[in-house]
Amino acid sequence: MTLQLRVYVPEHPLIKHWLSVARDVNTPPVLFKSAMSELGRWLTYEAVRNWLPTVDTMVQTPLTECAATFVNPQTPIGIVPILRAGLALLDEAQKVIPTAAIYHLGLVRDESSLEPACYLNKLPDRFAPQTRIVILEPMLATGGSIMMAMKEIISRGVSPELIRIISIVAAPPALRQLSKNYPGLEIYTAIIDEGLNSKGYIVPGLGDAGDRSFGT
Numbered sequence: 001m002t003l004q005l006r007v008y009v010p011e012h013p014l015i016k017h018w019l020s021v022a023r024d025v026n027t028p029p030v031l032f033k034s035a036m037s038e039l040g041r042w043l044t045y046e047a048v049r050n051w052l053p054t055v056d057t058m059v060q061t062p063l064t065e066c067a068a069t070f071v072n073p074q075t076p077i078g079i080v081p082i083l084r085a086g087l088a089l090l091d092e093a094q095k096v097i098p099t100a101a102i103y104h105l106g107l108v109r110d111e112s113s114l115e116p117a118c119y120l121n122k123l124p125d126r127f128a129p130q131t132r133i134v135i136l137e138p139m140l141a142t143g144g145s146i147m148m149a150m151k152e153i154i155s156r157g158v159s160p161e162l163i164r165i166i167s168i169v170a171a172p173p174a175l176r177q178l179s180k181n182y183p184g185l186e187i188y189t190a191i192i193d194e195g196l197n198s199k200g201y202i203v204p205g206l207g208d209a210g211d212r213s214f215g216t
């Protein structure tokens with residue numbers, strides 16, 4: 001597969017560990033959710049490297065004055081969790097980017113057509129100029145949900161260059177769609193899996209991320 005987008009799979013023992021916990025069918029919901037949370041933290045950490053604008057200033061330490069760098073609090077940043085499964089990544093992602101506003105987007109796939117439908121949209125009518133967006137979408141399967149999310153966000157004034165996607169398991173059909181429509185887009189994922197089964201589930205995958213996070 002030739003990809004024009006940039007898919008990063010950070011090589012890290014903690015990412016491998018928590019992905020394996022999440023994949024295991026015997027992992028109970030509470031532990032599954034904390035595995036997703038951990039993955040949300042480390043992947044968000046990787047995704048914002050060299051991306052969050054900073055300001056240089058001075059601070060007074062207990063001993064002397066010293067150069068200091070802070071995340072620029074003036075830069076508008078949004079986190080868009082795709083409900084439900086994206087909620088499992090949200091707490092830790094928000095801790096990593098405490099200046100971010102959270103805009104919930106509720107999408108659900110029809111089980112037979114696999115087409116997504118939107119049931120909750122808390123995006124603003126218009127994002128402030130230069131807003132940076134991190135989308136939390138743990139499962140990139142057919143790509144229908146992430147494409148809908150990208151369209152909703154971009155139509156409200158966000159430049160595709162200022163969007164980064166955090167996923168846990170990414171499959172080729174979704175990556176192909178993103179690549180075709182958004183060359184240069186950056187995705188941070190714990191793994192790229194082989195493909196989809198006849199019901200649109202990622203194989204080997206981890207099952208239904210929403211159901212497993214919430215025990216439904």
Ligand SMILES: O=P(O)(O)OC[C@H]1O[C@H](OP(=O)(O)OP(=O)(O)O)[C@H](O)[C@@H]1O
Pocket residue numbers: 082083084085086107108109110114116137138139140141142143144145146174200208209210211
């Ligand atoms: O790439 P796609 O084929 O669109 O599949 C990915 C979507 O499927 C799941 O959502 P689901 O509809 O199961 O809702 P849930 O998160 O509430 O379980 C998952 O959380 C993604 O949002």
Ligand SMILES: O=c1cc[nH]c(=O)[nH]1
Pocket residue numbers: 085139141200201202203205206207208209210
């Ligand atoms: O494998 C999959 C595919 C879509 N959504 C999920 O939660 N899991």
Ligand SMILES: [Mg+2]
Pocket residue numbers: 208209210211
């Ligand atoms: Mg689901």
